[in-house]
Amino acid sequence: xxxxxxxxxxxxxxxxxxxxxxxxxxxxxxxxxxxxxxxxxxxxxxxxxxxxxxxxxxxxxxxxxxxxxxxxxxxxxxxxxxxxxxxxxxxxxxxxxxxxxxxxxxxxxxxxxxxxxxxxxxxxxx
Amino acid sequence: xxxxxxxxxxxxxxxxxxxxxxxxxxxxxxxxxxxxxxxxxxxxxxxxxxxxxxxxxxxxxxxxxxxxxxxxxxxxxxxxxxxxxxxxxxxxxxxxxxxxxxxxxxxxxxx
Numbered sequence: 001x002x003x004x005x006x007x008x009x010x011x012x013x014x015x016x017x018x019x020x021x022x023x024x025x026x027x028x029x030x031x032x033x034x035x036x037x038x039x040x041x042x043x044x045x046x047x048x049x050x051x052x053x054x055x056x057x058x059x060x061x062x063x064x065x066x067x068x069x070x071x072x073x074x075x076x077x078x079x080x081x082x083x084x085x086x087x088x089x090x091x092x093x094x095x096x097x098x099x100x101x102x103x104x105x106x107x108x109x110x111x112x113x114x115x116x117x118x119x120x121x122x123x124x125x126x
Numbered sequence: 127x128x129x130x131x132x133x134x135x136x137x138x139x140x141x142x143x144x145x146x147x148x149x150x151x152x153x154x155x156x157x158x159x160x161x162x163x164x165x166x167x168x169x170x171x172x173x174x175x176x177x178x179x180x181x182x183x184x185x186x187x188x189x190x191x192x193x194x195x196x197x198x199x200x201x202x203x204x205x206x207x208x209x210x211x212x213x214x215x216x217x218x219x220x221x222x223x224x225x226x227x228x229x230x231x232x233x234x235x236x237x
Contacts, residue, residue, distance in 0.1 A: 125154055
């Protein structure tokens, strides 16, 4: 019992899976969760720089308006959009809907395409 | 033990559902706001509604993140001591960063 407690099985590591849409989107969900953590950290630093005053905020503005800054911000927007949309997909699964392979593949494609459209939408709206 | 896991599972879903509209609101404003000047952004966070929603967003995002990261550690870290350390680091991070940010928001609002 004690040994069982200590050596509980892990999830199979990613290398053992055959690549397919469902697993790719699932891995992306986790990957975007980690990117989102970096994203919210950036948002916190944005608010902190605002608190520190105009001089400090200038540096953040310089970063945000630079090419690399824009690239990172748009990337974070996509990451949040994807995680949000795929999260809705997960909520439907939790309620017992959408498990058929055809449905799951279709909803996956819808999520992937929508995540890009939503990102474009957010930045056009800006 | 299992009750605790069920609770975490539920809380992760509840925070996700509340975060949906709050995050959409935030992203639609953030993309424009981040390109604005200091005074405009300052005025935005001084506004009551924006202030409240920003605080809700920060609390829920870090709450959701902490549970989610715990799930990833559960899947991929076997050594229970390393797992505890990883969870502890995430807990500190998910408490300190939102706390400092929310205190800044309060100071911005009431200054």
